[in-house]
Amino acid sequence: MIIYIIKSSLCLVLLWSFYRLFLERENMHHFKRFYLLFSLIFAYTIPLVTITYETDTVLNQENIQQPVNHLILSDNVQVEATSSDYFSTIIWIVYGIGVLIFAIRFIKNIYHLIKKVRRNENLKESSHINVLLTNSIIPHTFLHYIFVPKKEFQKKAIPQEVLLHEKTHVQQRHTLDILFVEIFQVIFWFNPIWFWVKKSIKLNHEFLADQKVLKQQFSIHQYMDLLVNYPNSSHQAVLASPINYSLTKKRIVMMSQQFSKTKATTRLLLFLPILLGCILLFNNKMVAQQKSTTISTTVAPTHPDKKIKIRVSGEQININGITTDLSGVAAVIDNATKQWKDHELTEFQFSVKLENTNDKFLKKLNKVYRKTRLYKANPDGHDLIPPSPPAPPKMRTSVVPGPPPSPKAHKKLKAPKPPKPLKAPKVSKLPKAPSYSRTELEELEREAELIKEEVEREKTELAELAEIDKAIAIERAEEVRYEAEEVKEEIAALAMERAEASRYKAEQVRAVAMEQAEKARVIAMEESNRAREQSYKIREEAMRNAERARFEAEKVRAMARDNVEKSRRQAEKARRKAIDQAKRARDVVRKEAIEERKEARKRIQEARKEQQRAREKAQKENN
DSSP states (O other), rough: OOOHHHHHHHHHHHHHIIIIIIITTTHHHHHHHHHHHHHHHTTTTTGGOOEEEEEEEOOOOOOOOOOOOOOOHHHHHHHHHHHHHHHHHHHHHHHHHHHHHHHHHHHHHHHHHHHHHHHHHHEEEESEEEEESSOOOEEEEEEEEEEEEEEHHHHHOOHHHHHHHHHHHTTTHHHHHHHHHHHHHHTTTTTTTTHHHHHHHHHHHHHHHHHHHHHEEEEEEHHHHHHHSSSOSSOOOSEEEEEETTTTHHHHHHHHHOEEEEHHHHHHHHHHHHHHHHHHHHSSSEEEOSSSSSEEOOOSSSSSEEEEEEEEEEEEETTTEEEEEEHHHHHHHHTTTSSOGGGGOOOEEEEEEEEEOHHHHHHHHHHHHHTHHHHHHHHHHOOOSOOOOOOOOOOOOOOOOOOOOOOHHHHHHOOOOOOOOOOOOOOOOOOOOOOOHHHHHHHHHHHHHHHHHHHHHHHEEEEHHHHHHHHHHEEEEEEHHHHHHHHHHHHHHHHHHHHHHHHHHHHHHHHHEEEEHHHHHHHHHHHHHHHHHHHHHHHHHHHHHHHHHHHHHHHHHHHHHHHHHHHHHHHHHHHHHHHHHHHHHHHHHHHHHHHHHHHHHHHHHEEEEEOHHHOOOOOOHHH
């Protein structure tokens, strides 16, 4: 369990560090949301994954199995195991208390939000439900509910950008991400990386909502001013998404960030080796799977028909051309050897080919093979396919220090010889039982009785020798203990002397250090007084310069005011002159228009008179 926690935590730290260094400042928020959720699932899944790969390892009947040395553990090991059990129990109790506290906190937060929904007015819309709260709060979101202040909502005083921001949280289901992280945090409450990951996920949610708002052609600067000047509230729900969450420089800079395909591709290419490294470093274990392996056991057959060809592919077994599974192996082998009697089932040649199999399946195959006549007839009882030799186990032992060996004993000690490897069992003929007469059998029985008596006598002698050795060992242990106590007293006295000497030296060093500290303090005081006097001078000079600058500024401002007044007067004169000229031009135009109108009337009257004369003349001519 501890190894799983360490692997998952290291994997999560590595993936989150890659996000902070390379992805957080990029404008690819949908991918970042997927990346953060994938990191959480991947970090706690990969330590449970076992990776299998194919290998060409060859198994044969001469595999050597190393003997395992059995160690007899002393009482100290049992005491250590008992204490470790107590320690693990305490750890589990502390873990359970933490889970209980975080679970109560999580349930309490959800209960408060549900209570808000039930006790306040709800207005349903097509995509969400508005919950109108009586108190003044910042608009925030939970699932498909948007919590807004009732007075401002009814007066339509909430900006459209804020409502669109919260609606984006609802449409993109950001609350599900927060609930997912909170549930995992209840289980892994002891891991501080979860707080940072949750903060990154919430900040990315705000990036997504800001991006959606700015896509609706709202002004960036107006939206920034709105977020900066929006009032804060001390009552914030942990599971909700408020509009001004983490209003930092990152969020403001991200609004003007542009998406770059080159940067995105580079970051993705950098992520691939990180992902591969996590798979290789933090997986459960890597298991080798045999691929196209051939095993042959040849013992000079006495008959050409004493051959069995076996091919194992996955879970399919082919024996002398007959394909079967595990349940039919015994029947096929017995059928192949039925022409031979029991004492003739020796010196068979096996040819075994393995493809895509493992040791677990081979153990099952050997278990089935032990039920056949061929296995029971062989005196050595060898397996058909021995599994790969296991690695020697790592055993914890507690070593009780004994008396130091003498120099002579060091000379007598020799390195132990390595154990001889076990040879593979050979398949041979059954030995013929020897025949004895009755008298020979009686003599053998008498010899066996004598040997038995000698063995009993040797046992009693060995027991006496063991008692003597035990007494000698007890005496030797007492002597060693007495010598150890004397050495301990001598070491304690020497340590006291050295401690006294070191204390005296420490007093001397402390006195020297005090003197040096006093000198340094005096020097520091003098330096500080000088610096204070210099700072006073600099401040007075700065004040004089500031006064001069203020006077100059007043002068410049007065001159500017005079210039503005002059400009205003000139402009007023120019305006009045332009008005007079416009009036004169208007009067001239008006007079000209009046004259032209009079001339036009005269011409009209003359034309009418001409018409009258012409009409009268025409009447006269007609008469």
